[in-house]
Amino acid sequence: QKEVExxxxxxxxxxxxxxxLNCTYSDRGSQSFFWYRQYSGKSPELIMFIxxxxxxxxGRFTAQxxxxxxxxxxxxRDSQPSDSATxxxxxxxxxxxxxxxGKGTTLSVSx
Amino acid sequence: DGGxxxxxxxxxxxxxxxxxxxCEQNLNHDAMYWYRQDPGQGLRLIYYSQIVxxxxxxxxxxxxxxxREKKESFPLTVTSAQKxxxxxxxxxxxxxxxxxxxxxxxPGTRLTVT
Numbered sequence: 438q439k440e441v442e443x444x445x446x447x448x449x450x451x452x453x454x455x456x457x458l459n460c461t462y463s464d465r466g467s468q469s470f471f472w473y474r475q476y477s478g479k480s481p482e483l484i485m486f487i488x489x490x491x492x493x494x495x496g497r498f499t500a501q502x503x504x505x506x507x508x509x510x511x512x513x514r515d516s517q518p519s520d521s522a523t524x525x526x527x528x529x530x531x532x533x534x535x536x537x538x539g540k541g542t543t544l545s546v547s548x
Numbered sequence: 549d550g551g552x553x554x555x556x557x558x559x560x561x562x563x564x565x566x567x568x569x570x571c572e573q574n575l576n577h578d579a580m581y582w583y584r585q586d587p588g589q590g591l592r593l594i595y596y597s598q599i600v601x602x603x604x605x606x607x608x609x610x611x612x613x614x615x616r617e618k619k620e621s622f623p624l625t626v627t628s629a630q631k632x633x634x635x636x637x638x639x640x641x642x643x644x645x646x647x648x649x650x651x652x653x654x655p656g657t658r659l660t661v662t
Contacts, residue, residue, distance in 0.1 A: 469650075480638055480654060480655050483653075534645045535645070536591075536593075539590050540588065
């Protein structure tokens, strides 16, 4: 069974700090990687996707991918209390027909 | 106003009853998916459909059934054979399947079976 692993947290950071969320995956054939944000009681919202090694930046968010280490991360700069949520990492399955999700990391940003 | 709609938002049923959850999208996406989420857990794939009149089982299809008669619609039936049906059910869609198509989610249906 292919797996996606995340530290469940909670990860607590003060307002204005950088939050670093990490994810490892087991399938070396995975090609696309996604980060979703899920507020309590709500559905997941796509915030970033990446499929090439290196960094991809979008506003305060940076996704980092290292396929050799099978590691993908999400950095949130200038963290805000509104960033407090669960962040789900997802990776495509080998057939490319669906996503495999991690259990998520809960982020808490204190003001 | 494009998006994915799911109804109802909350659903309560007695054990032994079948129940159908609605999912509609107007994004013109070919692929649609059903996931289940339990407290503190990640999303688990129930069924997916890449094209009209075709669908495939996901990791936890037992006790569920689907249909895909229209591109816009992908209803999920939770049957009485599903042993632990109480969960948060999420429908998603994407332009197609395969890399690198991202999936977008509807608001979800929270099902409680007693």
